[in-house]
Amino acid sequence: MLLTSTWILDLIIFFGIGIIFMYIYSTRKYDYFKKRNIHYEKPIPLFGSIFPVLSMKTTIGEWLRQLCNSTSAPYFGIFVFDEPYIIIKSPEIIKHILVKDFSNFSDRTVLAPKHNKIMSNMLFVQKNPDWRKVRSKMSPVFSSGKLKGMLSIINEVGVDLNRYIRENLGQLETKEVTAKYSTDAISKCAFAINSHSFKDENSDFRKVGRAFFDFTWRNGFVQIAYFFKQNWASTLRLEFFEKWSLAFLRDIFWKAIEKRQQIGVKGNDLIDIIVEMRNNKDLCEELNFDGDKVVAQAVQFFAAGFETTSSTLSYTLYELSLQPTLQTKLRNEIISNIKKHDGITYEGLKQMKYMDMCIFEALRKYPVLPFLDRRCNEDYKVPGTDLTIEKGMPVYIPLMALHYDERYFPEPEKYDPERFSESNKHNVNGLYYMPFGEGPRICIGERFGMLGVKVGLSHILSEFVLERSPETPVPVKFEPKSFLLQSTVGLPLRYREFQPTAA
Numbered sequence: 001m002l003l004t005s006t007w008i009l010d011l012i013i014f015f016g017i018g019i020i021f022m023y024i025y026s027t028r029k030y031d032y033f034k035k036r037n038i039h040y041e042k043p044i045p046l047f048g049s050i051f052p053v054l055s056m057k058t059t060i061g062e063w064l065r066q067l068c069n070s071t072s073a074p075y076f077g078i079f080v081f082d083e084p085y086i087i088i089k090s091p092e093i094i095k096h097i098l099v100k101d102f103s104n105f106s107d108r109t110v111l112a113p114k115h116n117k118i119m120s121n122m123l124f125v126q127k128n129p130d131w132r133k134v135r136s137k138m139s140p141v142f143s144s145g146k147l148k149g150m151l152s153i154i155n156e157v158g159v160d161l162n163r164y165i166r167e168n169l170g171q172l173e174t175k176e177v178t179a180k181y182s183t184d185a186i187s188k189c190a191f192a193i194n195s196h197s198f199k200d201e202n203s204d205f206r207k208v209g210r211a212f213f214d215f216t217w218r219n220g221f222v223q224i225a226y227f228f229k230q231n232w233a234s235t236l237r238l239e240f241f242e243k244w245s246l247a248f249l250r251d252i253f254w255k256a257i258e259k260r261q262q263i264g265v266k267g268n269d270l271i272d273i274i275v276e277m278r279n280n281k282d283l284c285e286e287l288n289f290d291g292d293k294v295v296a297q298a299v300q301f302f303a304a305g306f307e308t309t310s311s312t313l314s315y316t317l318y319e320l321s322l323q324p325t326l327q328t329k330l331r332n333e334i335i336s337n338i339k340k341h342d343g344i345t346y347e348g349l350k351q352m353k354y355m356d357m358c359i360f361e362a363l364r365k366y367p368v369l370p371f372l373d374r375r376c377n378e379d380y381k382v383p384g385t386d387l388t389i390e391k392g393m394p395v396y397i398p399l400m401a402l403h404y405d406e407r408y409f410p411e412p413e414k415y416d417p418e419r420f421s422e423s424n425k426h427n428v429n430g431l432y433y434m435p436f437g438e439g440p441r442i443c444i445g446e447r448f449g450m451l452g453v454k455v456g457l458s459h460i461l462s463e464f465v466l467e468r469s470p471e472t473p474v475p476v477k478f479e480p481k482s483f484l485l486q487s488t489v490g491l492p493l494r495y496r497e498f499q500p501t502a503a
């Protein structure tokens with residue numbers, strides 16, 4: 001008993017004071033946009049404006065889309081808990097931020113956790129100046145020469161993929177099928193290991209993939225902390241990826257490196273490239289490139305490549321199953337291309353223009369990342385506007401909202417590859433279509449990702465016809481527990497063998 005004669009009353013008073021303190025603290029910046037005459041989404045104490053996302057009622061991509069539709073302003077504010085964030089809708093301003101004035105916005109907001117050396121050395125989260133050095137050294141990994149070398153590895157996985165489909169004809173969960181394919185392709189390219197996902201539902205790599213990206217409460221909470229409340233994530237030492245999964249990848253990776261160094265035979269994969277880098281003493285010194293910093297590059301390859309490739313491939317197949325005419329058009333292109341090039345070749349894949357259009361349109365409707373983020377490094381006056389973005393301010397580009405904006409893409413819900421035909425030019429006076437991001441921090445694996453998707457489409461559509469089944473969700477409902485656009489019920493489709501008609 002401190003203040004009153006009963007401890008219950010004391011407790012109520014302390015509790016009340018605590019609530020008042022939290023209220024005052026969490027709302028102290030809530031006049032930020034009002035003072036600057038910037039349109040903003042009204043916050044609620046403690047949570048800010050983003051409560052619908054935090055309570056997992058909606059996905060962040062869909063929420064930002066709703067907000068963008070509710071105002072004609074070129075930019076507006078939101079509050080994430082107690083912090084103001086600026087959302088940029090104007091394609092011209094976006095171009096300034098991502099490309100022209102990149103030096104002011106060269107880092108992402110997501111945490112690079114000091115407590116985890118693998119995670120903090122992944123390119124996606126790395127901050128400058130380290131990011132610049134590692135990016136320039138990793139870029140050659142994705143050169144045409146290296147990609148051509150990796151094509152034969154991915155093609156082998158494509159053969160396993162079609163064998164699996166043939167053995168399981170009927171209804172298949174397409175997202176799971178494409179996840180097996182991308183898991184095997186990336187584990188072979190980055191770790192020189194066949195993870196046998198098609199044979200073993202619970203192969204170790206597949207388990208790691210699930211642990212990384214399946215929508216669980218744990219993953220939802222950690223993603224929120226890493227993207228929105230970095231100080232919580234570092235104080236609580238939260239792990240973005242579960243410890244056992246990183247330990248598994250680290251172990252596999254070093255074994256692969258040792259084996260490669262012992263036998264000295266090249267494999268045209270990431271392991272070769274890393275071995276080359278490790279043998280270059282100057283480079284290792286410059287980057288302080290050893291131990292977990294090296295492992296980080298392979299884990300990055302897996303983490304960034306596995307879900308992105310399988311998501312894009314599965315959504316393209318899903319949309320084509322709903323529109324058989326488009327599916328036939330693409331199949332015809334694939335079959336004649338395979339005949340012309342005597343198989344699935346690098347040159348042949350480059351020539352399939354309709355395939356590009358189908359993938360670009362799938363990426364418009366289902367961008368793997370529904371928003372891009374940057375943090376302002378120093379006060380920045382946006383050219384041609386009254387807006388000054390202050391140092392430290394997080395800036396979001398609402399990718400999904402832009403991809404569904406009727407001004408750029410009429411009837412946005414409709415899947416129409418013709419939007420990306422040669423005659424339809426995009427991003428002429430600014431940026432609004434960017435499934436791989438833009439500027440110096442654009443996706444480093446864009447060409448590798450496209451290669452994986454194209455090889456997968458070529459294998460599947462040359463041999464199978466995909467159809468909608470009663471279980472196929474139309475339209476797709478996105479899982480609010482995930483930052484990525486994942487269907488709540490997967491993408492079940494019916495597969496049957498393609499029977500070519502005699503010419």
Ligand code: HEM
Pocket residue numbers: 123124125135300301302304305306308309312363368369372373434435436437438439440441442443444445446448449450453
């Ligand atoms: C269809 C497949 C893919 C899509 C749609 C995609 C999309 C993206 C997007 C939107 C970004 C953010 C760009 C920005 O902020 O401007 C990104 C970054 C990144 N992606 Fe991809 N990605 C794909 C495949 C891959 C693959 C296969 C890899 C690696 C093997 C990869 C590695 C990365 C890395 C390392 C970054 C961070 C780059 C940096 O900060 O320098 N991605 N990706």
